[in-house]
Amino acid sequence: MALTDDIHLLSQLPLFKDMSEDQLRLIAFGADRRMIAAGQMLFRQGAPAESAYVVLSGSLALSTTSSDGMQRADAVAGPGTLISELALVTLVERKFTAIAREDTSIIRITRALFHRLLEEYPDAARLIENRIRDNLAELAAKAASQFHRFS
Numbered sequence: 001m002a003l004t005d006d007i008h009l010l011s012q013l014p015l016f017k018d019m020s021e022d023q024l025r026l027i028a029f030g031a032d033r034r035m036i037a038a039g040q041m042l043f044r045q046g047a048p049a050e051s052a053y054v055v056l057s058g059s060l061a062l063s064t065t066s067s068d069g070m071q072r073a074d075a076v077a078g079p080g081t082l083i084s085e086l087a088l089v090t091l092v093e094r095k096f097t098a099i100a101r102e103d104t105s106i107i108r109i110t111r112a113l114f115h116r117l118l119e120e121y122p123d124a125a126r127l128i129e130n131r132i133r134d135n136l137a138e139l140a141a142k143a144a145s146q147f148h149r150f151s
Helices: 004-013 021-030 110-119 121-146
Strands: 032-035 041-043 051-057 060-065 071-077 097-100 104-109
Touching: 004 021, 004 051, 004 071, 021 104, 104 110, 110 121
Parallel strands: none
Antiparallel strands: 032 104, 041 097, 051 104, 060 071, 060 097
């Protein structure tokens, strides 16, 4: 994939939607491309998360391990999926384990690169802030709509 293909893919992701081509170019150019072999672990549940990943091709099996040691398959992340986006904003632990189901191409976006985007492009920071605010309002509204079930 060329840099322009990465920029196009990033522009399709909800987090980066409506960002300028220059802003997306900064992310695409600064991100690391990696190939994960089938069966290889990308990261483990509970590990510190310092980056997010975009699946370019292939797929990742996402699973969690419960406190009693039982592993549960939760989802599959395919092409065009952004995983661990909260790691771009703050230090968090991985909430699941990601293992390549097949040879999988990814791009890794570090927190430092994301913060550079926000520093160099204040309008991108405002866009992200508004998205976070909207997501929180939507989450609060969904929680409030279910409140009657717990009264």
